[in-house]
Amino acid sequence: MTSRREFLRLSASAAFTLGFPLGTASAQAQTLALVVAKNSPIQQLSQYELKKLYLGANINDPSGERIIAFNQAPNSPDRVAFEQRVLGMSSEEVSRYWIDRKIRGESGAPKAVGSVELLQRVVSKLEHSVAYVRADQVRPEVRIVAIDGSVPGDSGYRLYA
Amino acid sequence: MPELKASFVIVFGSATLLTLAGSALAQTDAIAPLPPAPAPAPAPAPAADPAASTGSSDAEAEALAAALSSSSDSTAAAVADVEEFKLNLYGFTDFTYTATLNDFAFASPYPTFLIGNFNLYVGAELGHGWRSLSEVRFTYLPNGNYPRGTDPANPPPRQDTTAYDPADLGRPVKWGGVVIERAWLEYTVHPLLTIQGGSWLTPYGIWNVDHGSPVIIGVRRPFVVGEELLPAHQTGIQAYGSYLAGRTEIGYHLGLSNGRGPIDTYADLDKNKAVTARLSVSNDSPIGNITVGGTLYRGRFTDRTQGYYLDALGNYGTSYIATAVYDEMALAADLRWVWEDFTLQGEFIQRDVVYPREDVRPAAFASATVANGFLADFRSTGWYLLAAYRLPWWNIMPFFGGESYHPNQEFINNANAIWGGLNIRPIPRVVLKAQYTQSWFLDPIQFATIGERGLKAIDLQASWSF
Numbered sequence: 001m002t003s004r005r006e007f008l009r010l011s012a013s014a015a016f017t018l019g020f021p022l023g024t025a026s027a028q029a030q031t032l033a034l035v036v037a038k039n040s041p042i043q044q045l046s047q048y049e050l051k052k053l054y055l056g057a058n059i060n061d062p063s064g065e066r067i068i069a070f071n072q073a074p075n076s077p078d079r080v081a082f083e084q085r086v087l088g089m090s091s092e093e094v095s096r097y098w099i100d101r102k103i104r105g106e107s108g109a110p111k112a113v114g115s116v117e118l119l120q121r122v123v124s125k126l127e128h129s130v131a132y133v134r135a136d137q138v139r140p141e142v143r144i145v146a147i148d149g150s151v152p153g154d155s156g157y158r159l160y161a
Numbered sequence: 162m163p164e165l166k167a168s169f170v171i172v173f174g175s176a177t178l179l180t181l182a183g184s185a186l187a188q189t190d191a192i193a194p195l196p197p198a199p200a201p202a203p204a205p206a207p208a209a210d211p212a213a214s215t216g217s218s219d220a221e222a223e224a225l226a227a228a229l230s231s232s233s234d235s236t237a238a239a240v241a242d243v244e245e246f247k248l249n250l251y252g253f254t255d256f257t258y259t260a261t262l263n264d265f266a267f268a269s270p271y272p273t274f275l276i277g278n279f280n281l282y283v284g285a286e287l288g289h290g291w292r293s294l295s296e297v298r299f300t301y302l303p304n305g306n307y308p309r310g311t312d313p314a315n316p317p318p319r320q321d322t323t324a325y326d327p328a329d330l331g332r333p334v335k336w337g338g339v340v341i342e343r344a345w346l347e348y349t350v351h352p353l354l355t356i357q358g359g360s361w362l363t364p365y366g367i368w369n370v371d372h373g374s375p376v377i378i379g380v381r382r383p384f385v386v387g388e389e390l391l392p393a394h395q396t397g398i399q400a401y402g403s404y405l406a407g408r409t410e411i412g413y414h415l416g417l418s419n420g421r422g423p424i425d426t427y428a429d430l431d432k433n434k435a436v437t438a439r440l441s442v443s444n445d446s447p448i449g450n451i452t453v454g455g456t457l458y459r460g461r462f463t464d465r466t467q468g469y470y471l472d473a474l475g476n477y478g479t480s481y482i483a484t485a486v487y488d489e490m491a492l493a494a495d496l497r498w499v500w501e502d503f504t505l506q507g508e509f510i511q512r513d514v515v516y517p518r519e520d521v522r523p524a525a526f527a528s529a530t531v532a533n534g535f536l537a538d539f540r541s542t543g544w545y546l547l548a549a550y551r552l553p554w555w556n557i558m559p560f561f562g563g564e565s566y567h568p569n570q571e572f573i574n575n576a577n578a579i580w581g582g583l584n585i586r587p588i589p590r591v592v593l594k595a596q597y598t599q600s601w602f603l604d605p606i607q608f609a610t611i612g613e614r615g616l617k618a619i620d621l622q623a624s625w626s627f
Contacts, residue, residue, distance in 0.1 A: 058352035095589035103373035
């Protein structure tokens with residue numbers, strides 16, 4: 001039989017695991033932000049462009065250079081959420097998509113960088129690249145770009161994990 | 162909904178269940194918050210990023226960024242540079258069991274297993290916007306094959322590739338062959354323009370581009386696709402690109418090739434290059450993705466004999482005597498509608514063949530319905546339509562479709578067919594298929610056959626990518 005203490009511990013664990021907004025956990029913590037280098041010409045992308053970009057399409061930035069997309073590590077929570085929200089696919093569907101695409105002879109998936117910190121450092125050095133990270137993990141060497149005209153914190157922002 | 166799930170978990174869940182539920186919620190719920198602590202970085206993608214597994218120190222980040230940035234004007238090339246020119250080897254194989262269920266003159270009555278395709282891809286990002294891809298198919302052929310053009314009533318012995326293996330005491334071994342499916346080099350100038358040269362798959366329709374058995378929904382190609390009213394492969398150059406306008410993507414292909422010929426992969430036997438043009442429009446909307454495309458192919462087939470001769474002065478010359486010439490123009494239209502787990506696709510293909518030279522117009526064979534003489538110009542048409550829906554369990558996808566083929570050629574009956582089956586993808590790299598096919602000849606029959614006037618067959622296939 002579960003004691004009250006055990007029940008409370010499980011409840012707290014559940015709230016933690018499920019990400020309940022405990023205490024001051026802000027909306028920022030629930031949000032994924034699209035980041036680019038400080039000197040990037042990319043000012044905004046539409047969510048549809050973002051989807052196409054992460055599905056292998058060639059999308060150019062305002063300077064005419066091809067945008068390079070970077071992914072987080074496979075099966076990382078942020079990547080799973082990004083794929084669900086932006087691509088509209090589960091991880092398995094994404095796997096099928098890239099396998100099929102390669103058999104058709106088309107290009108492969110965006111490069112993945114395992115560490116969020118390293119990912120942003122790489123993006124900060126490549127002015128034509130983009131990546132997604134949690135809004136509360138955005139580092140000073142990158143900046144957030146708008147998606148469909150909205151940035152994290154705006155009421156119309158839709159890129160939640 | 163998230164509150165309900167959470168309550169359920171809080172009351173009834175164990176720690177393990179909590180973790181699983183939390184993970185599931187994070188994947189599927191748009192408004193559920195993330196766990197506050199940053200997730201530890203899992204293992205990186207194998208070939209994606211050499212630095213990902215080495216931690217995130219400043220030095221590593223600088224090294225990676227430096228590698229990414231060095232010796233390149235474009236980031237695309239820089240990303241290729243960091244991979245230090247790695248070959249990307251992958252491919253697919255399929256294994257099929259096929260059985261004819263009725264007495265049909267043009268299908269073997271003997272059920273059989275076969276390895277149909279064992280295809281290996283070699284791809285490489287060469288840097289600075291350059292990319293290459295080669296695909297070869299390993300086959301047991303030509304062993305056991307009958308030479309093309311053989312009188313079917315009096316076939317010669319099968320081709321026998323048996324050799325004596327010096328590595329095994331001279332015991333017999335049968336060698337097979339290699340089919341070069343494609344081999345090209347391309348350079349991307351801009352999303353609007355990539356230039357590709359080499360041997361490539363003709364960019365028409367859906368089936369020919371999907372190409373590989375793990376991608377194709379059914380087991381058998383629709384007849385109109387298999388008969389290659391447009392050539393499946395071409396050797397030459399093509400330009401392609403796409404433009405994104407809102408949620409609509411407009412794509413094009415323009416190709417110039419040797420066209421079709423007896424040895425078109427390495428020699429054109431006339432001066433008429435074939436032209437391929439494709440335009441496609443793809444739109445995403447609340448009712449899914451709809452892609453509509455149209456392709457035009459125009460070319461000349463020429464076969465020649467090549468010989469040497471001496472002129473009156475004793476000088477050597479080379480003669481090229483045409484033995485077969487026809488002009489062809491093919492039009493293809495395709496439609497694909499993907500709405501969540503539902504797919505509808507169809508293609509219509511038409512091909513006109515004209516013999517421009519009477520001296521090499523093929524002779525017609527006499528039969529019950531065709532008099533002696535010469536073949537007429539002809540138009541072949543065909544279409545297929547396929548519907549499929551992927552169920553949420555085991556990725557099972559029932560599919561059903563139909564086709565019609567009107568070759569309008571000598572000794573080939575017009576026919577219809579229906580087929581249906583299951584495409585099951587238990588894991589992304591493995592596809593299991595079962596298909597039933599039934600076809601029937603259409604009146605007027607050009608020639609009678611013993612047995613039934615159509616095929617009933619079942620195919621079971623496992624295909625996998627690696």
